[in-house]
Amino acid sequence: MGEAPAFYAEDPQKELPNGIALKSRSCEAAVDIGDKTYVIGGADDESALSLGVRTFDKSAGQWINPTVLGTKPGTCKGHSAVPLGQDRILVVKKGSNPDDCLWLLEVDTHYVREQRKLHGTKVIAWSKGVRGNAEKPVVISGPSGVGKGTLINKLMEEFPSLFGFSVSHTTRAPRGMEKDGVHYHFTQKSVMERDIKDGKFLEFASVHGNLYGTSIEAVEVVADKGKRCILDIDVQGVRSVRASSLKAIFIFIRPPSMEELEKRLRARGTETEEQILKRLRNAKAELEQGLSSGHFDHILYNDNLEECYQRLKKLLGLDGSSGPAVQSLPRGINLPLEHSVSIIDNKIIISSGSPESDEAFKNLIVLDVSSLKGGAPGRTRGLDFCEVDQSSEGLEVINKLS
Numbered sequence: 001m002g003e004a005p006a007f008y009a010e011d012p013q014k015e016l017p018n019g020i021a022l023k024s025r026s027c028e029a030a031v032d033i034g035d036k037t038y039v040i041g042g043a044d045d046e047s048a049l050s051l052g053v054r055t056f057d058k059s060a061g062q063w064i065n066p067t068v069l070g071t072k073p074g075t076c077k078g079h080s081a082v083p084l085g086q087d088r089i090l091v092v093k094k095g096s097n098p099d100d101c102l103w104l105l106e107v108d109t110h111y112v113r114e115q116r117k118l119h120g121t122k123v124i125a126w127s128k129g130v131r132g133n134a135e136k137p138v139v140i141s142g143p144s145g146v147g148k149g150t151l152i153n154k155l156m157e158e159f160p161s162l163f164g165f166s167v168s169h170t171t172r173a174p175r176g177m178e179k180d181g182v183h184y185h186f187t188q189k190s191v192m193e194r195d196i197k198d199g200k201f202l203e204f205a206s207v208h209g210n211l212y213g214t215s216i217e218a219v220e221v222v223a224d225k226g227k228r229c230i231l232d233i234d235v236q237g238v239r240s241v242r243a244s245s246l247k248a249i250f251i252f253i254r255p256p257s258m259e260e261l262e263k264r265l266r267a268r269g270t271e272t273e274e275q276i277l278k279r280l281r282n283a284k285a286e287l288e289q290g291l292s293s294g295h296f297d298h299i300l301y302n303d304n305l306e307e308c309y310q311r312l313k314k315l316l317g318l319d320g321s322s323g324p325a326v327q328s329l330p331r332g333i334n335l336p337l338e339h340s341v342s343i344i345d346n347k348i349i350i351s352s353g354s355p356e357s358d359e360a361f362k363n364l365i366v367l368d369v370s371s372l373k374g375g376a377p378g379r380t381r382g383l384d385f386c387e388v389d390q391s392s393e394g395l396e397v398i399n400k401l402s
């Protein structure tokens with residue numbers, strides 16, 4: 001709490017060209033959204049600027065300290081900020097790596113609203129801007145012992161460059177061959193509960209007496225490598241992912257019979273008798289929910305393993321029927337160190353040079369934000385660029401940047 005800073009007394013919008021709701025100082029930028037002003041920036045030791053966030057509530061006339069979720073952007077040599085509608089602020093860092101210059105501060109997205117309910121305080125969240133779109137993740141579910149892991153392993157072995165596994169967190173103990181960070185992140189319940197509270201999880205559920213959950217980072221690191229993410233989660237998790245902003249394809253694996261399921265579980269030999277009985281009891285409910293809930297796009301019958309695997313490949317377009325499947329490598333963008341940022345009709349105009357100089361409106365780069373994948377925690381995908389020139393007829397596209 002405290003007085004508004006000197007620059008706030010001025011109208012932050014007033015002196016700005018092109019309708020940019022941005023007030024830039026050497027180390028702070030202010031953006032007005034609704035009755036709040038978000039001041040982004042802070043400590044500046046001349047070589048590196050840290051991007052903190054302060055919020056001023058104009059109606060109450062006081063500063064509020066929001067809970068800031070997500071990974072904060074690293075330091076930079078300066079930054080600009082523009083509002084994207086009422087729910088997000090685009091922050092463009094100067095002097096950063098091509099894959100690290102665009103960030104979104106979510107102030108009123110679906111994710112932020114959900115987190116606000118959980119925390120009972122004002123919440124805002126950082127999300128990294130990423131060019132292009134990730135392939136839809138594949139969510140696989142089904143009762144314990146049905147063959148989910150076996151099918152996923154086959155897919156990852158045959159297509160190592162196309163798929164990556166979402167490594168879940170769990171409070172259960174590792175099995176003999178399981179490695180921490182590879183099969184699961186094995187963790188303490190208290191640590192996992194704290195991370196859930198901090199908004200780090202896309203979904204979580206209590207399954208067979210243990211806590212399991214998919215962290216936002218687990219899914220995003222796979223997409224960052226240009227791979228399609230595979231999730232192995234239970235039916236409760238499927239419901240949560242369905243309700244989230246992650247658009248995925250949902251597949252339920254069913255066994256030929258309960259007897260065969262029991263046989264497979266026992267033959268795997270990884271559980272105690274008590275755990276096997278618990279898994280079999282839960283399997284009945286999971287099968288009922290899986291087969292009747294309408295949460296699944298596909299149901300695969302895993303009787304003969306090889307046949308089931310071929311059907312899985314077919315529905316993922318990997319049987320050669322829809323051309324070669326290719327990995328979509330993420331791309332960055334090289335921004336000039338000196339640039340200015342404005343927004344016109346859903347397009348962010350990043351101009352080289354300073355707005356005052358005659359050179360200012362050469363080599364414009366337009367970032368089209370109309371197809372942003374909004375509200376996704378962790379990363380905001382769908383950013384795209386083209387180089388444009390300004391003619392008497394307006395903006396002319398010279399070159400679409402691939």
Ligand SMILES: Nc1nc2c(ncn2[C@@H]2O[C@H](COP(=O)(O)OP(=O)(O)O)[C@@H](O)[C@H]2O)c(=O)[nH]1
Pocket residue numbers: 141142143144145149168169172203204205207208212213214232233234235236237238
């Ligand atoms: N909701 C949710 N379920 C998970 C997650 N990771 C694993 N599961 C589910 O937890 C259940 C138990 O998994 P696991 O202990 O590996 O045993 P298994 O299914 O017998 O191999 C399975 O139904 C998994 O699909 C997760 O991150 N979230």
Ligand SMILES: Nc1ncnc2c1ncn2[C@@H]1O[C@H](COP(=O)(O)OP(=O)(O)O)[C@@H](O)[C@H]1O
Pocket residue numbers: 142143144145146147148149150151264265267268302303304305306308
């Ligand atoms: N179609 C199948 N026929 C026979 N055994 C199978 C089949 N699919 C998987 N299995 C075996 O069943 C056991 C359980 O499979 P697993 O992939 O660990 O299941 P889940 O990950 O669903 O718990 C493993 O020993 C696996 O080799």
